[in-house]
Amino acid sequence: MTTQRRVEVSHPDRVYWPLSGITKGDLIAYYRALAPVMLPHFNDRPVTVRAFPEGIAGPSFYRRNRPANAPDWIPGVEYVTRSDRHSLTVPVIGDAAGLIWFANRGGIEFHLWASRRPRLSEPDLVIFDLDPGEKAPFEAVLEAALELRSLLADLGVSGHPKTSGGSGLHVYAGAVEGLSFETTRDWVRDVARRLDQRTSGRITPAHGSTHRGVGITVDHAQNSIGRNTAAPYTVRARPGAPVSTPLEWAEVEAGGFVPADLNLGNVPDRVRDRGDLFAPVLTERNELPPVE
DSSP, X not given: OOOOOOOOOOOTTOEEETTTTEEHHHHHHHHHHHHHXXXXXXXXXXXXXXXOTTOTXXXXXXXXXXXXXXOTTSOEEEEEOTTTOOEEEEEBOXXXXXXXHHHHXXXXXXXXXXXXXXXXXXXXXXXXXXXXXXXXXXXXXXXHHHHHHHHHHHTTOXXXXXXXXXXXXXXXXXXXXXXXXXXXXXHHHHHHHHHHHHTTTSEEEOOSOSSOSSOEEEOGGGSSTTOOEEOTTOBOSSTTOBBOOBOOHHHHHHOOOOGGGSBTTTHHHHHHHHXXXXXXXXXXXXXXXOOO
């Protein structure tokens, strides 16, 4: 039986997106409506929340530590950072009330790890983060995703695309149990190097800045413990409230859209019509064969 929790919402009329008039209440209503498709992707994953208490035009911060005043039903998982050996209790969100509790405190964006508790060092996702240079059109990102899909198919791996909600695209693949982050990161880098060869440098592994020029980079470092990626269906703190939205490959092939076209206003209807296009990521478990 699902436990019903009551979360008091303050100042629902506060405008979070000044140009479009979208309010805090609109954001909370979105997360309440999308919780059924979001939460399976959150299950047991540490989450980082990007908060904008005054809306997207105001100051922001990343909440990586479970707040001391969080209710008992928002658990945390202990993690010691590798860089400075700092101990964190990273929050884990398991129900709609958790989404709303954070959203009520300015949480707009939710970013997830690629692993689940209790095996935080063993990712069950492989993530391809396709970043365009500042001069690259979104069509180039879509073309890069199709090149990646072709190579993954050659390797017998099934990938699933979603917009980042920013300028790029993510392609996820479920991974078999027992892999390390070093293994998945190196494998993504090997795939990126093969794409570099196939595309004569139009798609390259990330090194240094990933947002320069007209090319597309693959940021393999996203496949690292403690790193997080925009959650499926999270709203982004950008003009128009774009959403990190799962796509059909047919949409990638057809093009004719930009990430901002998929937003807080229309994604709920899209999900009602199509369901969770990212659901296969939850159950597919791909081996990672050598990249020749």
